[in-house]
Amino acid sequence: MSTALIAAAHPDALVVGIDQSAHRLAKHQAIGAQNYLLLRAEAEPFWSCLIDAGLTLHSHWLLYPNPWPKASQIKRRVHGHGAFPMLSRLGGALEMRTNWGIFATEFSQAAALIGINGQTESFIPDSPMTLFERKYGDRGHTLQRFRGKCVI
Numbered sequence: 001m002s003t004a005l006i007a008a009a010h011p012d013a014l015v016v017g018i019d020q021s022a023h024r025l026a027k028h029q030a031i032g033a034q035n036y037l038l039l040r041a042e043a044e045p046f047w048s049c050l051i052d053a054g055l056t057l058h059s060h061w062l063l064y065p066n067p068w069p070k071a072s073q074i075k076r077r078v079h080g081h082g083a084f085p086m087l088s089r090l091g092g093a094l095e096m097r098t099n100w101g102i103f104a105t106e107f108s109q110a111a112a113l114i115g116i117n118g119q120t121e122s123f124i125p126d127s128p129m130t131l132f133e134r135k136y137g138d139r140g141h142t143l144q145r146f147r148g149k150c151v152i
């Protein structure tokens with residue numbers, strides 16, 4: 001959903017939507033934009049491929065990544081993953097959204113450690129950007145977003 005919306009809002013861009021889950025990708029509904037593709041892939045090796053190819057991003061969204069809420073699972077969170085420092089080499093604007101405040105705080109602190117400084121805030125979307133965002137909104141969850149800039 002977010003991939004198609006971002007593509008429609010940025011007709012001059014090529015938008016790549018990534019999820020490792022075929023089940024998740026199967027929920028996609030096209031809305032007309034042609035400038036995007038969906039990839040079933042793990043994000044981290046894809047970041048590595050971009051770096052190897054010398055490519056940088058204009059903008060990068062991490063939308064409701066799995067929270068892995070147990071303390072023992074911190075290395076599974078996106079900002080606890082060994083590949084996280086690669087994000088700072090991709091450039092561009094970075095936005096991460098979550099419905100868990102602790103996750104947002106951790107992400108912001110981890111981002112600063114790799115040179116991506118930004119702001120974390122709670123927000124109410126005008127309209128949902130993703131299916132999970134819609135679900136969380138319907139349930140009255142407080143949504144948080146981190147917005148930063150990767151300066152290479």
Ligand SMILES: C[S@@+](CC[C@H](N)C(=O)[O-])C[C@H]1O[C@@H](n2cnc3c(N)ncnc32)[C@H](O)[C@@H]1O
Pocket residue numbers: 018019020021024041042043044063064065066130131132133
């Ligand atoms: C909470 S869902 C959010 C899905 C969608 N972004 C949304 O907001 O509606 C988290 C998604 O992250 C995907 N995911 C988890 N780890 C991933 C990884 N390393 N690479 C790519 N996708 C991953 C899962 O397959 C799952 O669909």
